[in-house]
Amino acid sequence: MILFSGIAAGRPPPQQAKRVTADEEAPLLYDVAVVGAGFSAIAVTIHLLRSLPPSASMAVVGDDPGFGRGTAYRTEFYIHRLNVPAGRMSVFPEEPEDFVRWLEQHARKVSSEGFASRGDYGLYLRDRLASLLRDHDRRVTFDFIKAKAQNCSHSSEAGLVFKLDNGTELSARNVVLCLGVGNADLPLKQDHIAIGAQKRIVRNPWRLSWLSRVGRSDTICILGSGLTMVDQVLALRVHGHRGPIRVLSRRGLLPHPHAQASHLAKPIEPELAGSREISALLQGFRRQVRNGADWRGLMDGLRPMTQGLWQQLSSDQRARLLRHGLAWWNIHRHRIAPEIFLRFETLRRDGIVTVHAGFLEAIEEGHRGALVSYRQRQSHRSRSFNADWIVNCTGMERAGVAHSPLLKGMQRQGLIAADELGLGLSVDKDSCVIDCEGRPQPGLYAVGALTAGQFWEITAAPDIRVQATNVVSAIISRLPHDVQD
Numbered sequence: 001m002i003l004f005s006g007i008a009a010g011r012p013p014p015q016q017a018k019r020v021t022a023d024e025e026a027p028l029l030y031d032v033a034v035v036g037a038g039f040s041a042i043a044v045t046i047h048l049l050r051s052l053p054p055s056a057s058m059a060v061v062g063d064d065p066g067f068g069r070g071t072a073y074r075t076e077f078y079i080h081r082l083n084v085p086a087g088r089m090s091v092f093p094e095e096p097e098d099f100v101r102w103l104e105q106h107a108r109k110v111s112s113e114g115f116a117s118r119g120d121y122g123l124y125l126r127d128r129l130a131s132l133l134r135d136h137d138r139r140v141t142f143d144f145i146k147a148k149a150q151n152c153s154h155s156s157e158a159g160l161v162f163k164l165d166n167g168t169e170l171s172a173r174n175v176v177l178c179l180g181v182g183n184a185d186l187p188l189k190q191d192h193i194a195i196g197a198q199k200r201i202v203r204n205p206w207r208l209s210w211l212s213r214v215g216r217s218d219t220i221c222i223l224g225s226g227l228t229m230v231d232q233v234l235a236l237r238v239h240g241h242r243g244p245i246r247v248l249s250r251r252g253l254l255p256h257p258h259a260q261a262s263h264l265a266k267p268i269e270p271e272l273a274g275s276r277e278i279s280a281l282l283q284g285f286r287r288q289v290r291n292g293a294d295w296r297g298l299m300d301g302l303r304p305m306t307q308g309l310w311q312q313l314s315s316d317q318r319a320r321l322l323r324h325g326l327a328w329w330n331i332h333r334h335r336i337a338p339e340i341f342l343r344f345e346t347l348r349r350d351g352i353v354t355v356h357a358g359f360l361e362a363i364e365e366g367h368r369g370a371l372v373s374y375r376q377r378q379s380h381r382s383r384s385f386n387a388d389w390i391v392n393c394t395g396m397e398r399a400g401v402a403h404s405p406l407l408k409g410m411q412r413q414g415l416i417a418a419d420e421l422g423l424g425l426s427v428d429k430d431s432c433v434i435d436c437e438g439r440p441q442p443g444l445y446a447v448g449a450l451t452a453g454q455f456w457e458i459t460a461a462p463d464i465r466v467q468a469t470n471v472v473s474a475i476i477s478r479l480p481h482d483v484q485d
């Protein structure tokens with residue numbers, strides 16, 4: 001396994017990347033720059049390396065030490081499994097078995113329908129990148145710049161120019177923004193959190209270092225009851241925690257497991273697939289279930305058409321769906337591996353994990369740790385319990401621009417605009433970023449959850465890999481002829 005830092009070794013340090021001409025040194029104007037260092041960035045990079053002609057140049061700017069693994073795939077816990085079967089996780093949409101082959105070659109006993117560890121998936125991605133980078137004769141000029149992009153401007157000669165936090169600048173004709181989304185804020189106003197309780201709150205559970213501060217029998221309160229919560233419960237157990245875990249979320253809804261076999265995928269009835277009304281779709285769905293179809297199969301059958309259905313909805317319908325249907329959608333669409341579900345259910349049955357449905361009202365100092373108060377769903381009674389730690393697992397932040405100083409700066413300059421539901425950036429159907437005047441910006445693209453306003457379901461690897469190949473095709477078609485040849 002070649003680590004990414006090893007791949008870059010032997011090439012000029014990125015900040016010195018210059019094209020030397022006879023009489024002067026001019027900064028390199030890259031044909032493509034990818035900004036970001038998570039799955040979206042690695043997927044775009046892999047497809048660019050396969051498709052760009054050797055005469056082209058590209059750079060990746062990212063600050064993540066585990067390039068390509070991002071939040072999702074840098075975990076070292078084997079128990080952190082993919083929530084999509086291995087047979088659907090190849091980074092190459094046209095070679096669906098690629099990841100399964102990698103698992104076989106590495107003696108991992110996971111079939112196409114099985115759920116590999118997320119850490120292994122991160123290794124797979126880096127292996128695929130490494131082998132493309134080793135092919136020096138056929139690949140593009142490639143630089144990896146370990147930095148964060150701080151702001152961006154546009155000039156007609158230099159294309160898009162990024163100022164990096166290492167004090168250098170980078171210019172590119174085409175840019176792909178792969179910045180991910182931030183962690184959601186705590187669902188509570190600051191003045192409802194006692195100062196003394198602040199140190200008890202884990203705001204970003206993805207920094208797994210918080211686990212080493214937890215005592216074996218501490219009481220943990222997890223806010224949110226989705227996939228992140230399940231991840232953290234399992235990580236706590238692996239870390240030796242044996243105390244009670246209290247889960248609090250508005251509805252107390254938990255993720256469902258995948259079915260054991262994958263042959264359940266059922267096509268949605270053709271007239272439903274064309275439906276413009278969510279209520280009609282739901283009615284038809286229920287009818288198919290009453291007639292014996294497995295709901296998981298129907299949900300899987302819906303996957304290839306979800307983006308199209310979303311795009312048919314009006315803004316009002318989309319807003320209504322987010323308001324009333326999001327929690328239900330998430331638990332049915334984003335399911336967990338059966339084995340993980342069983343482990344979690346065992347912890348619930350044994351009384352180690354308890355789930356409460358209610359609205360968080362305050363976090364105060366308690367006689368031991370913090371006192372968490374909430375209003376119970378339905379009964380509206382006030383309840384409270386003590387917890388040593390409160391862990392924010394309410395998910396990913398959805399107002400995509402607010403978390404990123406780079407995006408906020410680009411928004412101020414009018415280079416980008418937030419989409420109307422605040423899910424991320426405004427992009428067109430080709431993932432081309434739309435500016436504040438509603439014009440697509442040729443050469444500026446976004447990939448991943450930032451484009452949820454246009455595509456809705458664009459967080460899972462099977463969706464992002466397709467988007468990555470489409471964006472790469474658009475970039476190739478924009479290259480000047482002297483680079484294309």
Ligand SMILES: Cc1cc2nc3c(=O)[nH]c(=O)nc-3n(C[C@H](O)[C@H](O)[C@H](O)COP(=O)(O)OP(=O)(O)OC[C@H]3O[C@@H](n4cnc5c(N)ncnc54)[C@H](O)[C@@H]3O)c2cc1C
Pocket residue numbers: 035036037038039040041061062063064069070071072073081082083084147148149150178179180181231404406447448449459460461462
């Ligand atoms: C815990 C978890 C488990 C998941 N499991 C699965 C699964 O099993 N199957 C599946 O299909 N999908 C899964 N997903 C969903 C999906 O794979 C992820 O959403 C995907 O990894 C997102 O990648 P990303 O690159 O868009 O974002 P991120 O992983 O968030 O990466 C964004 C990167 O951009 C960098 N960055 C941000 N700003 C800047 C800047 N200004 N300059 C430079 N770099 C910057 C960040 O440091 C980060 O490295 C999971 C997601 C999570 C969080």
